[in-house]
Amino acid sequence: MDAEPSTWQQSLSTLQQLINDSSSNSKIEKAAAAILEADSQSNNGESLPNDVQEVVQTIRLRALIGAGRFADAHQAAQSKDGADANALEEAYSLYRLKKYEACRNVCARYLEQSGDAEGANSRGMMHIYAQTLYRMGETRKADAIYSKILNDKGDLDTDEKEDVLANALANRSANYTPGSLLSSKNDTPWIEQVDEITSLLQSYGTSAANTNEEDMLQNYDLAYNLATYLLISSDARPRSSVIQAKRLLQHAEKSASTVLESSNQPPQDVGVEEDAKKQQQKLIAEKEAMPIKVNLAYAHLLLGGEENNKEALRTYLTCFMEGNKKGAASKGGIEANLLAAASNNLALLRDGKESVFDVLKRIPAASSCSVSEETVKGGKSAGGVTSIPLVGATPQQVRTVLFNRALQLAKMGNAGGCLETLAVLRASLEIAYRGDDEGEGKKTPGSPKSNGKKKKSVGKSESNDVSVSLQDVPTARPSSDVEAIAWNARADWVESELRRVVASDEKKPDDIVRSAISNLDKAEMGSGSGDEAAGALSFMKTQLVLHSAVSNGQTKPQPLIESLQSLPPLVQSSPGTTVTLASLHGVLHKEESTSRSVEIMSSLGDDIPAKLAMAEFYLERNRYDDATKQLESILDENESATTNQLMSATALLVQALSYIDPEKANDYAESLREACGEVEANGEELESMEIPRSAKKAGEASASTSKVRKMIASAGGKRGVARAQGNKKNREAILRKRAKQREAYLKELESKGLYDPNKTPQTKPDPERWIPKSQRSYNRRGRRGRYNSNIGAQGGGAGAGMERDAQKLDVAARVAAAKSGAASGTGKLSTANMQVSGSGPARKGKGKRR
Known part of the structure; x- marks a missing residue:
């Protein structure tokens, strides 16, 4: 007779049945916890084997993670028996709890002990490690780990490889510095050489891309991240890369909407529940596609042109309307950051078309220090500079927003606000991560509660001697010290423009630029040729040299030649x-x-x-x-x-x-x-185009034109822009009205038999169409006694009327008739053409005026 199965074996069978039936994570966790607890309390010696105990512990931890109970999973993983065996689950729990410093330590310890071991656990731990470094701002180390996962960790399936690539592209985009892709070796980054990336560009980034609806992008996130990477690094790429990014985003947007709307099938019974589920699925698809639309608008903005700018403006306005409906700006999170990015790009689009005050309000707030009341009206409470905070943004977004805000304040001539924002920017270049417990209980930057409160000064900027609260400084450290030096030079560039606008005896604009160029040269000599980000130094130095030449009004060839010869060899x-x-x-x-x-x-x-x-x-x-x-x-x-x-x-x-x-x-x-x-000619489109106008020669502008320009300049440009936009709208309305009238007129002619659109050639036009209707031959009646009997043909017509008008215009015939006496009707010569005889020259008066 066989022995009855033990208690833990029965419990394992029950746990296995729950897993096979796809039960809820809570049920699986409770069953696994009961097995472990019973094993710890058993005194009969029939305890779980070590390998079985590790499996049950792993099942419990993953059930807790699946249920979203990350704190419980972390606490359970730290037990005395599962600290080493369940390092993967412990690291993931810490990552989801945003304890990135602790997570990095767990990942580093595990990878150091395991070495280069193969397996899913090793790849998973490396992936968590790379994501943790990305969150902590150490993007260069994270990029190296992503490259190692793809090249050294065995064969990855398609889904896992695409996920790693998507995260690697996001990591590169999050901390990009302008010019960092420029290299003396002209080496293509490793991520652009991966087969999946090149295939994606060839299939969906060219004009001959597949547009078949059946062949949709299943991993549209990868296409979205690749397009974002191309757009952010467009300063080191040709214009064609922006076009490629635009096409990728168009396919990604279409795929996201199609895949998400059809992912969950509606229930079989037709009714309100089906409609509600469809509506919910549609909202999820729209929410997922909104970031793609915002980046697509940014691609239009980079391509430029009237049509692209209109398309970008429409997208941004739609994004704001949706955000206001959901209250995304006040709630914070991903949607708030999306609105902030759209608002910043809209400020770039409207720069020069709106006043600097309106453009400044569109730039989001990267910290409470950058939107303090003092930065707007010289210490007087202005209140509500912007309502869109930049929360949870990437380091690249934070640096860009601070730079744009400082630049607008410099244009306004607001020295205090500009120097304060530059101090925040310089301080943020030194902070990558504040620590696991630093951000707990901190107020949202730019929130109404933080406005108006006195800031506690705990630090000062080295160059401007402006007090900055380190608690308000966002984290935006670049991926290397070289890139941080380049960003400091960009801050010096804005400060030089401020000194140029606001006269100051403290610092001269040219001295600031020369000092920044000197710092870049020192950094370039110290970095060596092996630093892959050294191109940022050359890029920034080029901007400073060219800006200095243009701002000093250099127009002669020889000084411009000297400026170009002083550029870095990489650019020269x-x-x-x-x-x-x-x-x-x-x-x-x-x-x-x-x-x-x-x-x-x-x-x-x-x-x-x-x-x-x-x-x-x-x-x-x-x-x-x-x-x-x-x-x-x-x-x-x-x-x-x-x-x-x-x-x-x-x-x-x-x-x-x-x-x-x-x-x-x-x-x-x-x-x-x-x-x-072949290009089809469209006459109506040609008629609607504006006629290009240019001055005859330089300096030939009339006095009235210059006066109008002065009036527009004195008004600040805003009214002139609004009036021009109003006239443009009126012109478009007029053209639409003309098109409708023309169509109605042609239909009326066709009904009367005077016009046949299918006949070639068409009906001959009326030869007298240039003559007023009242004077045409077929409209004339008896003209005797009419009030307008003396009206002529005005250059046209037929019949006797035309002959009489021609005789009136024949001066030679009238002179001949006058000489022959015919004009007087008496048979005598007319005296109309005779000269009056005189008795010599007239006597001069006494000088009096009559």
């Missing part, structure tokens, strides 16, 4: 700088300068962008044979050239050949038309 060797430098040498009209310009152009190299730059250089100097050789060599290398490069080369080749070989130019132009496709 770029095709744009080389072509500009060669053009400035050519303007000097000296023999040595001309030879120098050709020598500079020859240093570009043999790649396709360099050849395009040389071809444009030759075209400007009417050297069409040399330009043709360069462009034909590009077309011969069509395998290595992109579609945009081939199209540009063909268009320039048509321009060059039109001067030396017109027939060949026509052949290339025909091939260009075939590649572009």
Whole structure:
């Protein structure tokens, strides 16, 4: 006879049944906890084996995590028997509790003990470690771990690999510094070389991207993060990358709406419940697609142009309307941060079209210090500068918002507010993470409760001697010390503009710029060539040098040549700088300068962008044979050239050949038309376009025009902009009204048989249509005795009336008739043309005026 199963075996069978039946996490946790508790209290010696006990403990911890009880999971994982075996669950619980410092320590200890061990637990721990470093602002270390997961940790399935890539792209975007992708080696970042990324760009980032509704993006988050990364780093990329990001976002938005709306099928019974579930699913899809729409609007903003700006404005206004309905700005969280990002981008869109005060109100608040009352009206309580706080933002967003706010305050001439905001920016560059318990109980930055309260000064800015409360300073440290130096130089740039607007004897603008350039040079010498972020230093130095040259009013070629020659080698060797430098040498009209310009152009190299730059250089100097050789060599290398490069080369080749070989130019132009496709002409669209106007010559503006411009400038520009926008709206309304009237008129003519739209050629127009209706031949009646009997044909008509009018205009005939006496009717000569005889010159008066 078999022995009965023990108690823990029965309990394990019950636990297994709960797991197979997909029971709730709470039931599974209770069953696992009961097994462990019974094992700890058992005295009969039949305790759980160690491996079984570890499995039950893991099941319990994961059930607690699935139920959202992270504190209980962390406490249970710290038990004496499960500290090492359940390090993964403990680390994840700490991560969800936002105890990032403790989580990093657990991950580092586990990875140090396990080494480079393979397995899902090792990859999972590395993923948690990378995410923790990302939250703590250590994005460079996190990027290295993501790269190691993808390259060194065995074969990952598709879903896991895409999740790692999505997080790696978000990590790179969160702490990006302008110019950091510029490198002397021109190495492509590792993440852009992954097969999934290149495939995604080829499939959904080109004009021939698949638009089939059946082939939707299942992981639209990956496409969204990739597009965001391309947009944020657009300063180091060609314009085509922005277009790629725009197409990716369009596919991601469509996929998000389609996938989410169809993910949960409605119940079978038709009724109110089905409609409510559909509506709820639609709201979830709209909420998920809103960040994609905001970034899509940012892509339109970067592309520029009237239509793109209108599209971006519509998206931002829609985002604000939805946010006001839900009260997202007051609740905080992801939706509040989304509204803040949209508001900042809208300020960029409206800069120059609205007053600086209105633009400043659109820029969100990154800290209570940056929106204090003192920053607006010199210490007087202004109240309510902005209602959108920047909560939970990335370091890149915080730095951008603080920089934009300081720049607007400098434009306003508000020295105190600008220096205070720059002090906050400089202080935030040194803080990456405050610690696990630092932020508990802290008030929301920019909230109404924090306005008007006196700030406790615990620190000062080194350069401006402005008091800054460290409690109010947000965390926005860049990923490296090199990038922090570059951001400090950007702050010096804004301060120099402030000193230029507000006269001050303390610091001169040029001295501030020179000091910033000197700091950048020292940092570049100390960083060495191995630092991958050293491009940020070169990028910032270029901006400072060019800004200094323009702000000092340099217009002569020689000082501009010296400024370009002082740029960093990384920027000086770029095709744009080389072509500009060669053009400035050519303007000097000296023999040595001309030879120098050709020598500079020859240093570009043999790649396709360099050849395009040389071809444009030759075209400007009417050297069409040399330009043709360069462009034909590009077309011969069509395998290595992109579609945009081939199209540009063909268009320039048509321009060059039109001067030396017109027939060949026509052949290339025909091939260009075939590649572009047929364009249908739209007459109504042409009529609605504004006519481009330009002045005849410089300095020929009339006095009235300059007076109007002065009036607009004195009004601050806002009224003029509003009036121009109103006139534009009126013009569009007029054109729409004309189109409706034209359509109605054509229908009326068609009903009368006077117009046939299908007849070719159409009915001949009336030859007398230029004559007033009352004077046309078919409208004339008896004119005798009418009040307008003396009205002529006014340059047209037929019949006797036209002949009489022609006789009246014949001066020679009238003179001849007068001489023959016919004009008087008496048979005698008329005296109308006779000169009066005089008796000599008239006597002069006595000088009196009559």
